[in-house]
Amino acid sequence: MVCPACGFYGYELIKSKGKNNRELLVKCEECGHVYHETAPEEAYEITVRVIISEFEHSWKTDVTLYSDEYLETGTLLYIDDKDVEVTSIENSSGNRVFECPVVDIKTIWAKSLDTLARIGLSIDNQGNVISHKIEVEREFIVSIGDVGEVNGLKFRVYGIKTLERNMKKGFAYAKVIKRIYGKLLSSKDKSKVKYDLSEYVVKTTSKEKRYN
Ligand SMILES: [Zn+2]
Incomplete structure (x- = not known):
């Protein structure tokens, strides 16, 4: 005053x-x-409904915000021990808006940024390719030459496709990997398995490789 x-x-x-x-x-x-x-007027706390999505899952929760604040899409919030990004806001009139005074928010939609990296794993068995979708920690490192195992089958990594390039040597973090290429090893192979990815598989498909 x-x-x-x-x-x-x-x-x-x-x-x-x-x-x-x-x-x-x-x-x-x-x-x-x-x-x-x-x-x-003093700002007061408001509990707002939030729907967080993580891959194909979503859940309802809530977040405490202050009455004198605005919220806009793109804002990062920390909810349920996760970093989430506001993707949409529904106001009290039921309209989707890009920004909204907190007092006028009905529901916040957010996506979890705290997600695992989802990557493809193709294992070539002399032309028959078994493809898996796996979810691993974003900081998980895959190197060319690694011997891994998935569902009881051993494979050796010979290629990595990242967001930017195809690699034939070196290593990459899971967060930038799109696909890992492996060759199936015979059951007699004595190589030591570096990691077993079985529990990280979310989907498996098998098909004949097509040569163009
Ligand atoms: Zn005075």
């Missing part, structure tokens, strides 16, 4: 009354002028 006499902001509270004690009588700390003022 600003003193009407001198424009100074500092004040001393003399007394307060009214609803929520928001009607104030104050004394200017600069010039001593005494004036009435209405206290600004």
Whole structure:
């Protein structure tokens, strides 16, 4: 609040009354002028419904925001121990909006950023390719030459397709990998298995490889 006499902001509270004690009588700390003022409304917490999606799953939860805030799509929130990004906001009129005062939000839609990397794993058995979709930690490292196992079959990684290139040597983090190419190893192969991906498989398909 600003003193009407001198424009100074500092004040001393003399007394307060009214609803929520928001009607104030104050004394200017600069010039001593005494004036009435209405206290600004305090921000209060609002619990807002959120629907978080993670791959094809989604769940309902809620988040606590403040009444004096705005929320816009693209905002990152931390909910249920996950980093999520607001993808859509429904206001109290039932419209989808890009930004909205928190007091006017009906539902927030968000996607989890805390997801696993979903990558393809193709294992070539002399032309018959078994393809898996696997979900692993984003920081999981795959190197060319790695010997892995999936559903009891051993394979050696010979190629990695990342978002940007096809690799024939080196390593990559799962978060940038689109597909891992492996060659099936015979059951007699004595190579030590570095990782077993069986429990990370979300889908498996098998088909004859087509040569163009
Ligand atoms: Zn004053």
